[in-house]
Amino acid sequence: MNLAYELPWYRDFINNSDLVFCDGFGVLLGARMLGYEVSxxxxxxxxxxxENLGLACEQNNVSLFLLAGKPGVVEKAITQLTAAAPNLQVQGHHGYFEKTGAENERVIQTINEFSPGILFVGFGMPLQEQWILNNIERINARVFLPLGACLDFYTGTVYRGPEWMTNRGLEWLTRLVTEPHRLWERYVIGNPLFFYRIFKEQLRKSK
Known part of the structure; x- marks a missing residue:
């Protein structure tokens, strides 16, 4: 939400998407503070x-291409997904490649040869959204699904924290402790900034 506030192109990306879903407690809390009925x-x-997505793809004959993570993460995710959905049509490529130039073209060619129903893109925000915008017209995929570090969490490559914390909106604290150098700005500065902006919007609506 902070990115959407600060980057007009990113805000347009979200607003022009066919489906936007909430994956954070902060957004739920902010929405409640602004009077929306969410739970x-x-x-x-x-x-x-x-895994439910993989099962649904298998049952409906929809193919899935995973473009995310460090080398080795996609392969581990595919192993786990096909254990749950043995007939799933799935391929993948790691996300650590040059996002322009010849290497980018080779990755796009690999995707197009597979022609997935769903392309999962996990580079982190806002890089993944910018890459989609830059390449969407040249990629043979029906659905583009930007999902950040999902495969890292799914495969256990990155620790999410205990379930009692993730179910109570404290996953950010675990991530801050495990990756402080990379994520301190997002949470130490970003969290108060987000709620400051919610407070400003509350004042604006009250007037």
């Missing part, structure tokens, strides 16, 4: 539903 049932976190 925890509206929260969808990809690591929790990715």
């Amino acid at each position: 925890s049932t509206h929260r969808m976190t990809c690591p929790d539903y990715i």
Whole structure:
């Protein structure tokens, strides 16, 4: 939400999407503070539903291409997904490649040869959204699904924290402790900034 506030192109990306879902407690809390009727049932976190997605793709003959993570993460995710959905049509490629130039073209060619029904893109925000915008017209996929670090969590490559914390909106604290150098700005600065902006919007609406 902070990115959407600060980057007009990113805000347009969200507003022009066919489907937007909430994967964080902060957004739920902010929405409640602004008077919207939402509950925890509206929260969808990809690591929790990715196997159901794989099963649905298998049952409906929809192919899935995973473009995310460090080398080795996609292969582990595919192993786990096909254990749950043995007939799933799935391929993948790691996300650590040059996003322009010859290497990018080779990745796009690999995707197009597979021609997936769903392309899962997990580079982190806002890089994944920018890559989709830059390449969407040249990629043979029906659905583009940007989902950040989902595969890292799904495969256990990155620790999400105990379930009692993730179910109570404290996953951010675990991530901050495990990756402080990378995520301190997002949470130490970003969390108060988000609620400051919610407070400003409350004042604006009250007037």
